[in-house]
Amino acid sequence: METDNRTSVSEFILLGISAQQDWNTLFFIIFLIMYIITMMGNLTIFLAIKLDGHLRHTPMYFFLSNLSMVDICFTTTTIPKMLADTFSGMRKISYGGCLAQMYFFIASGMTDNMLLATMALDRYVAICWPLRYAIVMKSRTCLLLVTVCWLASHLHSLLHTILVSRLSFCASNQVPHLFCDVFPLLKISCSNTELNTLVVHTEGALMVNGALMLIVFSYARILMAVLRVPSAEGKRKAFSTCSSHLTVVALFYGTVTWVYFQPSASFSPEKDAVAAIMYSMITPMLNPFIYTLRNDKMKKALRKLFGKKVN
Structure with a gap:
């Protein structure tokens, strides 16, 4: 059956996490606090790195500043709308607004994914090839890597947005989610969604798993290199430079895998x-x-940033 590329709905209703009005105030407060902390924390990291001449030109912190900006975009795509919906009790979003929200959400999430892989690659070069680090990870290379992350992520998001825009929504306009995303929209579409599901589990899986495999490869080589370090202090320093990144990787990939790479029927x-x-x-x-x-260098940069503000 040919997919109808027209939709019979002009807006969607986001059902949110709870349909009970009594919970709205609590969710509004929680989401607002989370958004404020996220914005202040990531903006502080970004400014601290940009205002520190040494950190600004260090690859690891250059990538971290980009990650902070992506996280700001990531949350701004969804939380302000959720706050407005929770406060007003009106959970409506236009058809175009829904597709736009989905586009920027997927693009930001995939950029996050690719930046985490790039940061793992940076740590691999720094620990396994320390004498060649300055040559390999020069400013031009870092800028190219970040550009590829942003460009590939937006092309990935554009593909999924175009595929969703071809679907029809005639049975229901109630999206069983907090915001517009691929699987919730596929769930309520009355079109054949096999192509969309196939692309998620092939192209989407390739993008996510490709980055994850790069991370696994990088840290496997890092582990082998660290185990050859003779001193316990040297091993501790090497592991400490990677522990933060590994924590973020575990949080991010654990939840993304849970949502996107389970059978669609189990949504x-x-x-x-x-x-x-x-x-x-x-x-x-x-x-x-x-x-x-x-991170002692980040602590020093933060003290410098807030010291300038005070003075």
């Missing part, structure tokens, strides 16, 4: 809403703390 609005909160809100909120708590 559950309740459990996937919780998982979506984990990777789209909690992980971006925790990233600034994870990357600064055990």
